[in-house]
Every structure is written in C-alpha cells, then in structure tokens.
Amino acid sequence: SGEVRVNVVEWGSGFLMSVQDGASAGKTLPERVKIVEVGPRDGLQNEKTVVPSEVKIHLIDMLSEAGLSVIEATSFVSPKWVPQMADQVEVMMGIHRRPGVSYPVLTPNLKGFLAAVNAGAAEVAIFGAASELFSKKNINCSVDESLQRFEVVTKAAKEAGVPVRGYVSCVLGCPYEGKVSPDKVAQVAKRLYSMGCYEISLGDTIGVGTPGGMTEMLQAVSREVPVNALAVHCHDTYGQALANILIALQMGISVVDSSVAGLGGCPYAQGASGNVATEDVVYMLHGLGIQTGVDLPKLMDAGAFICRSLNKKTSSKVAQATCKL
Amino acid sequence: MGNFPTTVKHCLSYEELIQDYPWLARWLQEEKEMVPTGVKIQLIDMLSETGLPVIEATSFVSSKWVPQMADHTEVLQAIHRSSHVRYPVLTPNMHGFQDAVAAGATEVAVFGSASETFSRKNINCSIDESILRFEEVICTAKQRQIPVRGYVSCALGCPYEGPIESTKVAEVVKRLYELGCYEVSLGDTIGVGTPGSMAKMLHSVKKEVPSSALAVHCHDTYGQALANILTALQMGICTVDSSVAGLGGCPYAQGASGNVSTEDVLYMLHGMGIKTGVDLSKVIEAGDFICKALNRKTNSKVAQARGDYSVHCRMKKINT
Numbered sequence: 324s325g326e327v328r329v330n331v332v333e334w335g336s337g338f339l340m341s342v343q344d345g346a347s348a349g350k351t352l353p354e355r356v357k358i359v360e361v362g363p364r365d366g367l368q369n370e371k372t373v374v375p376s377e378v379k380i381h382l383i384d385m386l387s388e389a390g391l392s393v394i395e396a397t398s399f400v401s402p403k404w405v406p407q408m409a410d411q412v413e414v415m416m417g418i419h420r421r422p423g424v425s426y427p428v429l430t431p432n433l434k435g436f437l438a439a440v441n442a443g444a445a446e447v448a449i450f451g452a453a454s455e456l457f458s459k460k461n462i463n464c465s466v467d468e469s470l471q472r473f474e475v476v477t478k479a480a481k482e483a484g485v486p487v488r489g490y491v492s493c494v495l496g497c498p499y500e501g502k503v504s505p506d507k508v509a510q511v512a513k514r515l516y517s518m519g520c521y522e523i524s525l526g527d528t529i530g531v532g533t534p535g536g537m538t539e540m541l542q543a544v545s546r547e548v549p550v551n552a553l554a555v556h557c558h559d560t561y562g563q564a565l566a567n568i569l570i571a572l573q574m575g576i577s578v579v580d581s582s583v584a585g586l587g588g589c590p591y592a593q594g595a596s597g598n599v600a601t602e603d604v605v606y607m608l609h610g611l612g613i614q615t616g617v618d619l620p621k622l623m624d625a626g627a628f629i630c631r632s633l634n635k636k637t638s639s640k641v642a643q644a645t646c647k648l
Numbered sequence: 649m650g651n652f653p654t655t656v657k658h659c660l661s662y663e664e665l666i667q668d669y670p671w672l673a674r675w676l677q678e679e680k681e682m683v684p685t686g687v688k689i690q691l692i693d694m695l696s697e698t699g700l701p702v703i704e705a706t707s708f709v710s711s712k713w714v715p716q717m718a719d720h721t722e723v724l725q726a727i728h729r730s731s732h733v734r735y736p737v738l739t740p741n742m743h744g745f746q747d748a749v750a751a752g753a754t755e756v757a758v759f760g761s762a763s764e765t766f767s768r769k770n771i772n773c774s775i776d777e778s779i780l781r782f783e784e785v786i787c788t789a790k791q792r793q794i795p796v797r798g799y800v801s802c803a804l805g806c807p808y809e810g811p812i813e814s815t816k817v818a819e820v821v822k823r824l825y826e827l828g829c830y831e832v833s834l835g836d837t838i839g840v841g842t843p844g845s846m847a848k849m850l851h852s853v854k855k856e857v858p859s860s861a862l863a864v865h866c867h868d869t870y871g872q873a874l875a876n877i878l879t880a881l882q883m884g885i886c887t888v889d890s891s892v893a894g895l896g897g898c899p900y901a902q903g904a905s906g907n908v909s910t911e912d913v914l915y916m917l918h919g920m921g922i923k924t925g926v927d928l929s930k931v932i933e934a935g936d937f938i939c940k941a942l943n944r945k946t947n948s949k950v951a952q953a954r955g956d957y958s959v960h961c962r963m964k965k966i967n968t
Contacts, residue, residue, distance in 0.1 A: 530953070533919025534878060562912040562949035563919070565875040569843055595953040603871035610842025610872070640871030640905060644839070 353577035355614045357393065358601060359524070359554060360386055362629070363414075364395040364429060366586025366598055368407050370633055376410040378632045380417040385625035386583060387421040390617045391601075395448070396426040399435035415442040427488055431462070436476045440483060447480060448488040449473045451515055453508040454497035457528075470514050477519040489515030490556065494525040494540055495532030495567075498591040505543035513547040522552050524580055527567065529591050530560025534570040541574045554578035557599050559638075560589045564599035565607055572613075579604055584626035585638025600639035602626060685719040687941045689726045694934040695892065696730040699926040700910075704757070705735040708744035721751040736797055740771065745785045749792065756789055757797040758782040760824055762817040763806035766837075779823055786828045798824035799865065803834040803849055804841030804876075811845075814852035822856040831861050833889055836876065839869025839906070843879040850883045863887035866908050868894065868947075873908035874916055881922075888913055893935035894947030909948035911935060 363383050367374055379397075386394050396418060402409030411428070420426060427446040430436040439447055451469055452458040458466045473489075480487045493500075494508045512523045525544065532540075537555075544553065555571040555578075557564040568579055585600030605617050623642050630637045637643060688706075695703050705727060711718035720737065729735060736755035739745040748756055760778055761767040767775045782798075789796045802809075803817045821832045834853065836846075846864075853862065864880040864887075866873040877888055894909030914928045932951050939946045946952060 533916050535920040560949065560953045561915055562874060562909070563916055565871060566878045566916055569875045569878060589953070596949060600871070606870055607842050607872055607875055611844040640869065643905070644869045 352572050352611060352613060353575070355577065355616075356572070356608055357554075357578045358391055358604065358615055358617060359393040359395065359556075359578060359580040360391045360583060360601055361395045361556070361580050361598065362386070362583035362586045362601065364398050364408070365580075366582040366584075368398065368405055369587035369590060369597055370407070370635075372633050372635075373407050374629075374632060376413045376417065378629070379410070379414050382583075382625060382629050382632075383414070383418045383426070385621070385628060387419065387424050388618075389621040389625055390615075391622075392423065392616060393425045393427065396428055398429035399439040399442075399444075400429060400431050412438070412442045415439075415444060430476055432472055433475050433479060436479055440485065444485070446486045446488065447476070448490060449476055449515070449520070450490045450492060451511050452492045453503050453511050454493040454500045456499035457493050457497050460499060466511060470511070470518070473515070474518050481519055487520050489520030489523045490526055491515065491523060492526045492528040495527040495536045496529055498529050505540040508540055509543040509547045512544050512553075516548045516552060522554055522578065523548055524554040524556045524578070526556035526580075527558050527564075529589060530558030530563060530595075530597070532557070532567055533561075533563050534566050537567045537570050538574065541571060541576070545574070550575040551577070554580060556580035558589065558597050559585065559599040560595045560597060565603060568599070568604060569607070572611075579608075583622060583639075584630050584642060586629065586633075596638050598638075600626075600637070600641070602637075602639040602641040606641045682716060683942065685722050685726070687938070688719070688723050691892075691934060691938050691941075692723070692727045692735075694930070694937060696728060696733050698930040698934060699924070700733065700931070701925065702734045702736065705737055707738035708748040708751075708753075709738060709740050710744075721747070724748075724751045724753060736795075739785055741781050742784050742788065745788060749794070753794070755795045755797070756785070757799060758785055758824070758829070759799045759801060760820050761801045762812050762820050763802040763809045765808040766802050766806050769808065775820060779820075779827070782824070783827055790828050795830050796828060798827075798829035798832040799835055800824065800832060801835045801837045804836040804845050805838055807838050814849040817849055818852040818856045821853050821862075825857045825861060829861075831863055831887065832857060833863040833865045833887075835865040835889075836867050836873075839867030839872060841866070841876050842870075842872050843875050846876045846879045847883065850880060850885065854883070859884035860886070863889060865889035868905050868908040874912060877908070877913060878916070888917075892931055892948075893939050893951060895938065895942070905947050907947075909935070909946070909951070911946075911948040911950040915950045 363379055383394055383396055397411040397414045398405060398408040399411050400408060425446050427448050428439050428444045430439050430447040436447060452466055455466055458469055462469055477487050491508060491511050493503050497503050515523050553576055555568060555576055557567045581601040581604045582598035583601045585596060585598055587598040589595045589597040602623055605615055605619050608615050626637055626639060626642050692703055692705055706720040706723045707717040708720050709717060734755050736757050737748050737753045739748050739756040745756060761775060764775055767778055771778055786796050800817060800820050802812055806812055824832050862885050864877060864885055866876045890910040890913045891907035892910045894907055896907040910931055914924060914926055917924050932954060935946050935948060935951050
C-alpha cells in the first residue's frame with residue numbers, strides 16, 4: 324500500500340541533544356511561553372483578499388478574549404505599498420484594548436512611528452534582515468542603511484517611553500541568497516538589541532529551516548543577545564515549524580510568534596503555506612505542560628471567524644481535525 | 649499529561665464511517681476511490697528507486713473488509729523487487745499469512761492495539777485474543793524464517809477511550825516483541841500525541857523493549873508529527889514510518905489529515921545531517937505521480953513548496 328519506512332541509519336551532527344528519558348523531556352523546557360500573535364498584521368498582510376476594518380477589529384477583539392497577551396495589530400507603512408494596512412488608524416482606534424494585552428504595530432521609519440503614536444500605539448516593531456539582497460529587494464537599502472534608519476525610530480521611541488521589538492528576517496535562509504550565515508544573523512540581532520529593542524524575533528522567512536539550522540543559528544545569536552530577549556518566528560512552508568519551535572524551546576527560547584489559522588501565505592512560493600498556525604503551536608505547548616494563557620477553543624473561534632471572512636480554509640491542522648458537529 | 653482534545657468525544661459519531669472497515673489503515677484504504685492495480689505497482693516501483701529500504705506493499709486482509717487491497721496477490725507478484733528493499737505485507741491472521749507466503753511475501757506485519765475498545769471495534773476481539781491470533785502467525789513465520797513486524801495502534805490516544813496509559817502500551821509492545829516481532833512500530837493512530845505524551849510513552853516502552861527494536865508511526869492530524877518524530881529521535885528511536893505525499897486521511901476526523909508525509913520527514917532528517925540513503929527529489933516525483941493518478945493535491949508541504957519555489961527561483965534569475 325505504499326507506506327514506507329525510513330531507517331535512519333546514521334547520526335549526522337552531534338547536536339541531537341540527548342534529552343533525558345521520559346517525563347524529564349519537560350525539564351529542559353520553559354514553564355511558560357509567551358505567544359506573539361501576528362495574524363492581524365503579518366497574516367492579513369500576506370492574504371490576497373483585502374479585509375474590511377470592522378472584520379480586522381473584530382478579529383483582534385476575539386484574539387484578546389482568547390487570552391493572548393501580545394497581538395500585532397497593524398502596520399504604519401505607506402498604504403501605497405501595503406493596501407491591506409491602509410486602515411491602520413481606524414483599526415488602532417477601533418479595537419478594544421484589553422488590560423494586560425499589548426498591541427504592537429509595525430513602524431518602518433520615523434514617519435510611521437509618529438503616525439503610530441498619534442493613533443495611540445503603545446508599542447512598535449521594526450524589521451531588519453540578515454540578508455543583504457533581501458534587504459535591498461524588500462526595502463531598497465542595505466542592511467546597514469536600514470539599521471541606521473531604525474536607530475532614528477528607537478531613539479524617538481525611547482524618548483517617548485515606547486518599547487520597541489526588533490525582527491530579523493531570513494535567519495535560516497533567503498529566497499535570493501540561499502544560505503545565510505548564523506554570524507550575520509547574530510550581528511544584526513545584536514545591533515537591534517543594542518539600539519534598544521527589548522526583544523528580537525528571529526524569522527525563518529521562507530520556512531526552509533530545520534532543527535539543524537535552527538540550533539546552529541540560535542547558538543550564534545545567544546552568544547550576542549541574552550536568550551530571554553529572543554523569540555522565534557517560524558514559517559511552515561516546508562512543514563518544519565513545530566519541530567523548529569520545539570528545538571528553540573529546548574534551547575531556552577520562551578517567546579513564539581504564530582498566526583491564527585496560519586494566516587499569511589508565503590510571498591516567495593505561490594500557493595505554499597507561510598506562518599505557523601497559533602492553534603497548532605498552542606496544542607503542542609499545552610501537550611508539553613507549558614502554560615500559555617491561551618484558551619484554545621476561543622482561539623479556534625477567532626480562526627473560524629477570519630477564515631469565513633476571507634472565504635478560505637484554515638491552515639491549522641488542529642482546527643481541521645476538530646469535528647464540526 | 650497535557651490536553652486531550654474534546655474533539656475525540658465528538659469523533660465517536662464517526663463509528664459508522666469505520667465499522668465496515670477494520671482499522672488496518674494503510675494509506676490507500678483511506679482513499680475513497682479504488683486505485684487501479686497498475687497504478688499501485690508503478691508507485692511501488694518508483695519508490696523502490698528512491699533509496700527507501702522498506703516499502704509496505706499491500707495487505708492480505710479479506711477483500712470484503714478492505715476492497716482497496718483486493719488485488720494483493722497481483723500487486724505483490726507484479727512489483728519489481730529491488731534487492732535493496734524489503735516489501736512487508738500485512739497479515740492479520742493465519743489465512744492472510746498463508747496467502748501472503750503463497751504470493752511470495754518475504755516479510756509480514758501484524759497489528760495490535762493498546763486500546764481494548766479500539767481492538768474490539770476494529771477487529772472484533774480483545775487485545776488478548778488478537779495477540780493469540782498473532783502468536784500463531786509469528787510462530788509459523790519464525791519456522792519459515794519470515795521476519796514479522798508488530799504495530800501497536802493508539803499508542804498516544806484512542807478515538808474511543810481517550811488517553812492511553814503508557815504502561816499499557818509498553819505491555820502490548822513487550823508481548824509482541826517477546827513473541828518474536830523483530831521490531832514494533834508505535835502508532836499515534838489519531839495524531840493527538842505531542843512531544844510531551846510521546847516522551848512519556850517512549851520512556852515506559854523503552855523499559856521493556858530496546859530502542860533499536862522500536863519505530864514511530866506518527867499521524868499529522870493535529871500537525872504534531874514532525875515534532876513528535878524529533879522527540880523520538882532524541883530518545884534514541886531510529887526508524888520512522890511515513891507515507892509518500894502524506895496520503896491517507898484520518899478515518900476518525902473527516903477531512904483531517906492522517907499520515908505524515910515522507911517528503912517532509914526526509915527534509916527534516918536531511919536538514920539535521922541525518923543519513924537516510926533516500927533521494928528526496930525521487931520521492932517527490934513518486935508523490936507527484938500518485939497524486940495525479942488519484943487526482944488530488946499532495947499533503948506534503950515540501951512537495952507543495954518545491955514545485956512553486958523552484959519556479960520562483962528560476963523567475964528571479966531571469967529578472968536579476
């Protein structure tokens with residue numbers, strides 16, 4: 324019947340940590356993981372259908388009710404470039420801000436930052452890249468130039484008392500350059516951290532990473548930035564996201580980015596998946612006995628809602644598996 | 649031990665779906681269409697060229713129960729048997745075993761369960777009774793020097809009973825191993841397991857049976873398969889079951905996925921520097937073939953991404 328068995332005959336690198344037997348597999352893992360929900364921004368930004376503001380606002384409100392403590396709400400980037408985020412101000416003003424929940428927004432430059440603060444943003448995020456080519460193609464400047472631009476933002480944010488989160492994209496591979504050096508990732512992460520980012524999210528932008536590359540990269544980065552200031556943002560384009568997240572947890576990472584219903588395809592591989600689904604991440608974490616504060620059924624409701632609005636099937640396997648009775 | 653989805657209670661309503669089909673869930677059995685024999689043979693032949701060391705070819709179960717496997721003899725006799733590959737077949741009882749041997753089988757497999765309810769509902773007998781049945785097969789196989797592989801289903805959860813005690817899994821695995829199975833594959837039949845429950849289960853099982861005689865058979869119904877496989881690897885397991893293109897849905901959750909795809913497993917293993925001897929691109933080709941033949945999309949994310957990604961890269965080369 325075609326089922327096959329892969330006999331793994333030899334071990335490769337010695338990085339395969341010998342997790343102590345059984346239940347103590349849990350000993351090396353954090354007790355609590357913070358989930359950064361990027362569906363409303365990263366997710367929707369990469370969906371073809373432009374969604375009305377009320378839908379976005381309702382989605383964010385449902386996610387707030389689901390127990391998520393960080394929900395990336397929108398992006399203060401020019402609507403000319405990202406039409407999906409043109410209603411940035413309306414969304415910021417329209418959402419119900421649940422106490423204890425943070426609603427960061429993207430701010431690629433000082434102009435965006437000022438507009439964000441004006442609209443009531445209390446936390447912002449900036450995006451660097453570990454690949455020169457990717458930086459040039461995406462934001463028309465070198466990595467260095469982009470970091471200089473961001474320094475202007477972080478300075479202003481510091482003065483305004485607004486925390487800044489940094490993202491590094493292409494940490495495990497670049498659609499243009501191919502392999503990316505872990506040291507380059509570490510350098511960029513270090514600079515973002517030194518300029519004042521309280522946390523650096525390491526993004527496997529095209530989802531090509533595996534537990535091997537993830538380990539190597541995290542080893543390099545954690546030499547420059549304390550591990551409790553790091554997060555992973557894994558894409559599931561090659562189905563590797565949960566395995567990569569598990570390895571990251573074993574290495575001390577306790578912040579994971581994900582997107583409800585796995586919203587947000589991969590802009591570099593048409594039809595392929597992108598973001599890892601929050602439902603699937605939460606299912607794994609809870610199965611490991613790790614606390615997240617998230618109410619999975621409520622999260623699935625939010626996922627079902629946005630999928631109906633987008634008229635598309637969920638990319639979350641947990642959501643698919645749950646019988647629709 | 650972590651969550652257990654409420655969905656499993658709901659899944660009891662899917663009894664009707666499976667009552668005519670004993671669980672011997674090989675991937676083609678979940679495919680609703682009858683696949684022509686020629687297609688099966690071609691698929692197996694393509695897989696034989698990929699470097700895969702073991703390919704489960706068919707099932708010698710009554711065609712009344714599993715019509716999809718009615719052509720078992722024809723398939724076994726027509727495939728080109730590579731000298732580097734083994735072709736085990738399922739044999740639920742002596743009758744099936746004898747047919748299999750007559751058709752030229754050189755390795756067989758038997759299926760037990762860690763859940764009493766599952767055993768009764770699927771093969772109409774208790775775990776104990778099923779093992780007695782297998783004992784006969786294993787004894788006879790031993791005499792003929794035919795290796796027997798054991799499977800234990802519901803190792804991480806049962807659609808009827810919910811969570812399964814890891815000690816119960818260990819007990820069943822131990823019995824199969826002591827009877828003479830050279831290897832026992834631990835099946836997360838409904839894919840509910842997570843690295844937490846996988847670690848706990850393996851911890852119990854490893855007390856009774858050496859890791860070198862264990863394999864994992866993870867389903868990806870809840871997207872947990874690769875993380876579960878990674879956990880198993882970290883605990884010393886080095887045999888992994890998977891299904892090309894991830895074919896074979898879950899009979900217990902309509903529309904949900906089932907088997908983990910071989911392509912995605914290989915991508916992970918190779919990325920970790922683990923040698924498998926398998927050519928991933930050839931597996932992708934075999935997956936493309938069977939998906940076209942079944943007129944459906946692959947469940948493998950690697951296959952989905954590769955197809956589009958290589959096009960994208962070529963386009964980028966032209967533009968820059």
